[in-house]
Amino acid sequence: MKLTVNGDTLTLNGNTIADLVTQLELNGRRLAVEVNREIIPKSQHGDHTLNDGDVVEIVHAIGGG
């Protein structure tokens, strides 16, 4: 399926947020994920099924003041 992830189009070979995180080689990282502007808690990443056209945001902590 086609997703928009952090503003870029991406084809996901899988179904769930966990699949997406694996595909992006982000496993084990401290992240927060939003799907269509709704935060999906980490505990649900394995179960939450994404749909074609979903808009996903993945964020992490960086340096800031």
Add this chain to the structure above:
Amino acid sequence: MSDLLTIAGNTYSSRLLIGTGKYKDFDETREAIETSGAQIVTVAIRRTNIGQNADEPNLLDYITPDKYTILPNTAGCYTAEEAVRCCKLARELLDGHDLVKLEVLGDQKTLYPHIPHTLTAARELIDDGFKVMVYTNDDPIVARELEDMGCVAVMPLGSLIGSGLGILNPHNIRLIMEEANVPIIVDAGVGTASDAAIAMEMGCDGVLLNSAVAHARKPVLMASAMKKAIEAGRESFLAGRMPRKAYASASSPLDGISQ
């Protein structure tokens, strides 16, 4: 002597709060922050780079949440809506940690706080259970509004973010402190150690800074200077300065001078 800073029921022995932006690399970030003695450390929340640098180091592996109180900020947010969204992402990122630094900016030239949006966002966040430390201007009425609303700390600017101009309006900061029942932390504007000491001597509860250390020629050495300045300023405040006088008053006794 026990002299702790209490924010939202948690106590801290350090009154220096420090940012993690603008350092050369994460090793320098870690060393500067360790040296500063700060216990509350701000971070920003941003999009993860996709498809590149899969092995890129992660700030929170260097500044770990088990060692520091991580204070996510809403830097870069120009509306209440963006700021609230950012805080919710931060809470998810940090496993439910609900202490945030709210800053809603007015424009890019000044990074001055946008007060109407700040008030809206603060109210929404507090209603949602967040503990809000709020970046604001040095207007005592705004500070009182933010406190009354339930912000756990009010953080007026000393001068513009990243300007290093020090505390430009100490009179207003003093007016804010006179009325406040929550910690007042000078946030933004500190350029060098004496600026931090001045804030603490005035009776501020703490100082939050980033550029003054990160942009010093030797950041780790400046982190050490800031630690001492905060401590010296605090002790000076607690000790109570002597009154200012217009004329001299000899320190050495005048009796018994050889004639």
